[in-house]
Amino acid sequence: MVGRPLVELDNVTVAYRAGDRQHVAVTDVNLEVSRGAFVSVVGPTGCGKSTVLNVVAGLLAPTSGGVRIDGTSLWGRNTRAGYLFQQDTLLPWKTVLENVCLGLELAGVDRAERREQARDWLSRVGLSGFEDAHPHQLSGGMRKRTAVAQVCVCGPEILLMDEPFSALDAQTRQLMENELLTLWTEAGTTVLFVTHDLDEAVSLSDEIVLFSAGPASTVARRYEVDLPRPRDLMRIRTARRFGELYEAVWSDLRKEVMKAHGRRDTVGHG
Numbered sequence: 001m002v003g004r005p006l007v008e009l010d011n012v013t014v015a016y017r018a019g020d021r022q023h024v025a026v027t028d029v030n031l032e033v034s035r036g037a038f039v040s041v042v043g044p045t046g047c048g049k050s051t052v053l054n055v056v057a058g059l060l061a062p063t064s065g066g067v068r069i070d071g072t073s074l075w076g077r078n079t080r081a082g083y084l085f086q087q088d089t090l091l092p093w094k095t096v097l098e099n100v101c102l103g104l105e106l107a108g109v110d111r112a113e114r115r116e117q118a119r120d121w122l123s124r125v126g127l128s129g130f131e132d133a134h135p136h137q138l139s140g141g142m143r144k145r146t147a148v149a150q151v152c153v154c155g156p157e158i159l160l161m162d163e164p165f166s167a168l169d170a171q172t173r174q175l176m177e178n179e180l181l182t183l184w185t186e187a188g189t190t191v192l193f194v195t196h197d198l199d200e201a202v203s204l205s206d207e208i209v210l211f212s213a214g215p216a217s218t219v220a221r222r223y224e225v226d227l228p229r230p231r232d233l234m235r236i237r238t239a240r241r242f243g244e245l246y247e248a249v250w251s252d253l254r255k256e257v258m259k260a261h262g263r264r265d266t267v268g269h270g
């Protein structure tokens, strides 16, 4: 892909304070994400994937290093990014429509306009007819689709997704992955996607970034996913190239997972 990367991480290090000690979660993370790319981040549990996403969202300032968005240093919240967490953040006392309107309300969009845009996004995620429902009346997949609409209605250039589908059953998950790919293709959004599921990472991404075992984890390796698009997620997993890519990433990820377990055992017994 040509042009300047939309997201650039320059030697990002994050150290958390834990009492009177410091815990270095990630160190010297260098990463560029091209405009319109779909990049997944994988790595052992606790290696700092969410930390990196929080840094790109501007919710967490790096201890050293920095982030550039479209060439400009990021200070404070990243207003060009939308953030989709593992747990959705729908307000239970508001209707589906009101929940989707929230971001636009904060942005000062007038009532009629925001309701129109929210209805449009609800229809895109297949939730027309559920505008007046409350979150507790929805299934897990419907809640997740509402959360996707809630984030996308604000038109983010960058979508930061932290294990967004991990709580869903396998079928709903695949439907949501398909919908995400359709939305991504239509809107040209740049996606940074954290997942524990290698199947998901290979089938959705242009690139997979593997983080090393923590503490002080960093980018261990990057893999280009050269599977053709558009992708049929039902079929892509049976393609020979899919299997080769999966194996390549898994053989490295496995080593990092083993290292992480080894370190945890050492800490546990030390």
Ligand SMILES: Nc1ncnc2c1ncn2[C@@H]1O[C@H](COP(=O)(O)OP(=O)(O)OP(=O)(O)O)[C@@H](O)[C@H]1O
Residues within 6 Å of the ligand: 016, 017, 018, 023, 025, 043, 044, 045, 046, 047, 048, 049, 050, 051, 052, 214
């Ligand atoms: N606010 C915090 N204060 C202290 N330590 C933290 C804080 N947030 C995260 N950590 C530590 O930093 C490391 C990285 O955490 P992070 O949540 O970014 O990892 P992760 O790769 O997203 O984990 P998982 O895969 O389990 O979701 C972990 O060791 C975690 O315990």
